[in-house]
Amino acid sequence: MTQAYDFDAPIERRGTRSIKWSLDEKTGVWHDPPAPLGQAPHEAELLPMWLADMDLAAAPPILEALRNRIDHGVFGYTGLDDEFYDSINDWAQRRHGWSIDHDWVTTNTGVMPAINLLIQTFTESDDGVLVQSPVFHPISQAIEYNGRTLLDNALVYDGTRYNMDLDDLATKASLASTKMMVLCSPHNPVGRVWQPQELRAVADICAANDILLISDEIHGDLTYAWSNFVSIGSLIEHHDRLVVCTSPSKAFNLPGLKLSLTIIPDARIRDAYLLTLRNQNEIFGANLLGTTALTAAYQHGEPWLEALIDHLAGNVKYVHEFLVSRLPHLRLVRPDALYLLWIDCRGLKKSDAELDAQLRKAGVWLERGSTYGAAGEGFLRMTVATPRKMVEVAMERMARGLAT
Numbered sequence: 001m002t003q004a005y006d007f008d009a010p011i012e013r014r015g016t017r018s019i020k021w022s023l024d025e026k027t028g029v030w031h032d033p034p035a036p037l038g039q040a041p042h043e044a045e046l047l048p049m050w051l052a053d054m055d056l057a058a059a060p061p062i063l064e065a066l067r068n069r070i071d072h073g074v075f076g077y078t079g080l081d082d083e084f085y086d087s088i089n090d091w092a093q094r095r096h097g098w099s100i101d102h103d104w105v106t107t108n109t110g111v112m113p114a115i116n117l118l119i120q121t122f123t124e125s126d127d128g129v130l131v132q133s134p135v136f137h138p139i140s141q142a143i144e145y146n147g148r149t150l151l152d153n154a155l156v157y158d159g160t161r162y163n164m165d166l167d168d169l170a171t172k173a174s175l176a177s178t179k180m181m182v183l184c185s186p187h188n189p190v191g192r193v194w195q196p197q198e199l200r201a202v203a204d205i206c207a208a209n210d211i212l213l214i215s216d217e218i219h220g221d222l223t224y225a226w227s228n229f230v231s232i233g234s235l236i237e238h239h240d241r242l243v244v245c246t247s248p249s250k251a252f253n254l255p256g257l258k259l260s261l262t263i264i265p266d267a268r269i270r271d272a273y274l275l276t277l278r279n280q281n282e283i284f285g286a287n288l289l290g291t292t293a294l295t296a297a298y299q300h301g302e303p304w305l306e307a308l309i310d311h312l313a314g315n316v317k318y319v320h321e322f323l324v325s326r327l328p329h330l331r332l333v334r335p336d337a338l339y340l341l342w343i344d345c346r347g348l349k350k351s352d353a354e355l356d357a358q359l360r361k362a363g364v365w366l367e368r369g370s371t372y373g374a375a376g377e378g379f380l381r382m383t384v385a386t387p388r389k390m391v392e393v394a395m396e397r398m399a400r401g402l403a404t
């Protein structure tokens with residue numbers, strides 16, 4: 001238990017339409033009749049540690065705000081007011097040193113829907129869009145499913161840490177067909193928080209080549225004490241080519257409330273995006289409960305978030321120490337941010353399919369590294385936004401599954 005918040009309380013999620021707990025991605029089958037009475041979640045037959053959401057309740061001020069809003073009883077079309085915009089600006093200024101004008105902010109149902117609309121609005125068929133693999137796969141899919149060309153500025157792994165290859169970025173950015181870059185900052189799945197000089201270099205390359213830079217900062221608030229996240233918006237002058245996509249949904253565990261922010265400082269870019277959003281997609285108003293939760297999170301959620309990050313840091317330490325003592329062929333890539341751990345399993349010399357099969361047989365489900373691109377082969381991604389006990393059980397099962 002950390003301070004006033006109990007992040008170790010087991011919460012039953014089976015039977016709550018949780019995708020992480022109930023949907024088998026491979027078969028597409030929902031597999032959870034309500035848990036047998038007395039069976040704790042961490043005793044589940046297959047422990048799901050794959051999807052990026054937390055097995056933890058939201059912060060008390062968020063729950064209170066949602067309860068009050070529900071008690072009102074009327075759930076009509078919802079607009080945005082000064083309190084909403086101010087909560088975003090105050091949070092961004094206090095935590096990330098960035099002042100965000102009310103005008104710059106639009107909402108969407110998620111960061112991925114926004115990235116899809118941005119791709120559709122600002123690029124054409126076959127245009128090149130840059131990413132840095134291994135990367136959160138819906139970003140690569142959004143590029144390919146929209147008929148654009150995926151340009152991979154692959155990250156370089158030195159056995160401990162991932163870095164950008166800026167020379168390769170400059171080369172690919174200079175192609176006439178390259179129109180956009182989607183930067184993952186902090187980076188999912190490798191856990192890097194980019195340093196100001198790295199962000200400036202990326203922004204300079206994009207500006208020099210007239211490339212629209214989309215910075216996906218959804219994990220920015222989940223940065224550990226040993227690192228320091230900086231929003232690219234606070235650093236650069238090229239606001240005419242920048243869109244920042246973010247949401248409190250990761251840090252405050254609200255992804256089911258379907259609300260994200262698309263921050264577009266440049267009026268021309270913003271108008272073009274809004275045309276797609278409103279005129280083509282008929283999006284009218286914002287998600288009522290999502291906006292309620294966002295305001296409560298940004299106004300009153302900070303102490304909870306600080307305590308959560310301490311809890312997550314404890315889970316990271318536990319996994320690191322477990323690997324060193326019990327699974328020495330595996331190596332945790334030390335995260336600067338994210339509750340998603342990126343584990344180098346190449347020392348086992350097994351394919352991702354073999355790793356996955358062995359782990360599932362032992363009762364634990366992690367995400368295969370190759371999901372994030374070929375460079376992820378031999379890695380696993382593990383969610384540790386859970387009570388400690390669940391991490392302990394998962395690690396024991398992992399040790400059992402990978403013993404042979």
Ligand SMILES: Cc1ncc(COP(=O)(O)O)c(C=O)c1O
Nearest residue numbers: 052110111112113136188218260
């Ligand atoms: C980097 C990144 N971007 C976007 C998303 C998805 O965001 P949303 O659910 O708001 O579409 C995730 C979810 O894990 C993510 O890790």
